[in-house]
Amino acid sequence: MTKLAISSAKRLSPEKRLKQLLEVATHIAKRSHYLTVTHASIANVVQCSVPTVFSYFKTKEQLTEGICKFALEHNNESIIAQIVVSNHPDVSHLMCTITEK
Structure with missing residues (x-):
């Protein structure tokens, strides 16, 4: 298993923080399932506040979209x-939206 580089002690730029949150979300998704990743589970690993995660992903749908995009961009099989496999209706629509962009 790959170790996650978690830099919670210092302030990260918004771009680096977003990347960190998506890396952690992806790591959690690999261990369980991407639909079970929550704002709180990410905050717990990153050791930041839940509102910090919400500032990047306002809704569960945005969080799921972020995980999907990140997985596609990084070819996370x-x-x-x-x-x-999930064939979740919200995600099917989401995947169409992502691949059109």
Whole structure:
């Protein structure tokens, strides 16, 4: 298992914080399922506040979209497989939206 680089002690730029949150979300998704990732589970690993995570992902849908985009951009096969197999109606619509962009 890959170790996550968590830099909670210092202030990160918004771009680096977003990347960190998505890396952690992806790591959690690999261990369970991407639909079970929550704002609180990410905050717990990153050791930041839940409102911090909400400032990047206002809703669960935005969080799921972020995980899906990140998985596609980084060719994360295990999460892409979860997305395809889940056939969740919200995610099917989401995948169409993401791939059109």
